[in-house]
Amino acid sequence: MAIYFFSDAHLGENDKEREKGKLEKIYAFLEMVKNDGEKLFILGDLFDFWFEYKHAIPKEHLKVVFKLAALVEDGIEVHYISGNHDFWLGNFLSREAGITIHRDYLKIDEQGKKLFLIHGDGISPSDKGYRVLKKILRNRFNIWLYRKVPTDWGIPLAKWVSGSSRNYTSGRSKHFIKDYEIYAGKKLAEGFDAVVIGHLHVPILKELDGGVYLNTGDFIKHFSYGRMDDGKITLEYI
Numbered sequence: 001m002a003i004y005f006f007s008d009a010h011l012g013e014n015d016k017e018r019e020k021g022k023l024e025k026i027y028a029f030l031e032m033v034k035n036d037g038e039k040l041f042i043l044g045d046l047f048d049f050w051f052e053y054k055h056a057i058p059k060e061h062l063k064v065v066f067k068l069a070a071l072v073e074d075g076i077e078v079h080y081i082s083g084n085h086d087f088w089l090g091n092f093l094s095r096e097a098g099i100t101i102h103r104d105y106l107k108i109d110e111q112g113k114k115l116f117l118i119h120g121d122g123i124s125p126s127d128k129g130y131r132v133l134k135k136i137l138r139n140r141f142n143i144w145l146y147r148k149v150p151t152d153w154g155i156p157l158a159k160w161v162s163g164s165s166r167n168y169t170s171g172r173s174k175h176f177i178k179d180y181e182i183y184a185g186k187k188l189a190e191g192f193d194a195v196v197i198g199h200l201h202v203p204i205l206k207e208l209d210g211g212v213y214l215n216t217g218d219f220i221k222h223f224s225y226g227r228m229d230d231g232k233i234t235l236e237y238i
Contacts, residue, residue, distance in 0.1 A: 001038035003110055004029075005226035007119065007198030009219035010048040010085065012060055018220070023064070025223045029238050030067050037076050039110070040068075043198035043216055044083020044119030052090035065097055072098035081106055083198065084121035111231040113193040120199035120215075124179040176200060184213035194233055196226060205235035 009026060013019055033040050047061055068078050081102045082089050093099040105118040177200065184195040188210035196214045203217030203224035212233050217224030223238050 002036050003039045003041070003228040004033050004037050005041045005043060005117070005196050005214070005216050005228075006219060006224075007043035007083065007216045008045045008201055010045055011064060012048040022219055025219060025238055026064065027067065029219075029223075029225065030071065032238070033076065034071055034074060037071075039077040039079065040071060041106075041117055041196070042078070042080045043117060043196065044081050044121075045085045045198065046080070046083075047086050050086040050089060052088065052092050057092055065093065068093075068099060069097035079106065081117055081119055083119035107192075111228060113228075113231050114191060115194050115196060116187045116190075116192040117196045118198075120180060120183075120197040123183050123197075124176040126175070126179065177202060177204070180204075180215065181206065181208070181213060184208060185210075188213070194228075196233075203235055203237075205233070 006029065009022055011019065011022065011026075030040075046064070050057075050061070072078050078097075078099045079102060080089070080093060080099050082104065089101055091101075094101050102117075105116065108115050108117065180197055180200060181204075184197065184206075185208050187195045188208055192211060194212040194214065196216065198216050198218075200215050201218040201220065201222070202215055203222050204213065204215035205226075206213045214226045214233055214235060216226050217235075219225075225236055225238065227234050227236050
């Protein structure tokens with residue numbers, strides 16, 4: 001049975017034609033996971049925006065959530081590591097869909113290998129401004145305040161901000177490629193056999209001293225994902 005990794009679909013963009021294409025690819029990917037998968041790790045930013053009010057969630061993503069819940073019902077573990085567009089995940093996905101939520105990163109042993117999984121936002125040393133913003137946005141008090149904004153205002157506003165953030169990040173990602181490789185190398189030196197990161201939207205599979213670095217790429221342009229079988233990690237495309 002295989003283990004799968006993917007990230008950065010940013011579902012909920014305003015481009016309806018591109019959204020349709022992404023969904024078709026994701027449904028095909030999830031069907032593949034259903035056929036021979038044991039576990040699925042989502043490394044953040046499946047949604048371009050996700051925020052849970054006490055009695056409301058973004059309704060446009062329910063079909064994808066149902067498909068993930070179906071995997072769980074079939075006995076496949078689904079793990080979700082929060083990214084920079086979905087760090088406001090509450091307990092809806094875990095309570096209603098059986099998805100295990102992880103904040104920031106995950107250390108786990110699979111198929112005899114020690115893995116370090118992270119979305120990757122803010123790990124570049126040159127991304128200091130974002131790390132400050134990250135602390136502000138994830139502050140519990142600020143999250144409580146945002147929930148006071150009516151849903152019909154709060155969700156469209158947050159989607160607009162998310163779109164601006166995505167465009168900004170994708171424009172800078174090529175400058176971070178080496179930084180992420182260095183980061184992965186440091187984690188491998190700590191004793192991990194493989195480091196899996198998202199966020200860059202650039203598919204990468206590289207042998208480094210001590211192990212493997214995989215960047216899952218995205219489900220916007222590349223439709224790339226990682227697969228682990230008998231302890232070997234590969235980079236695949238759908």
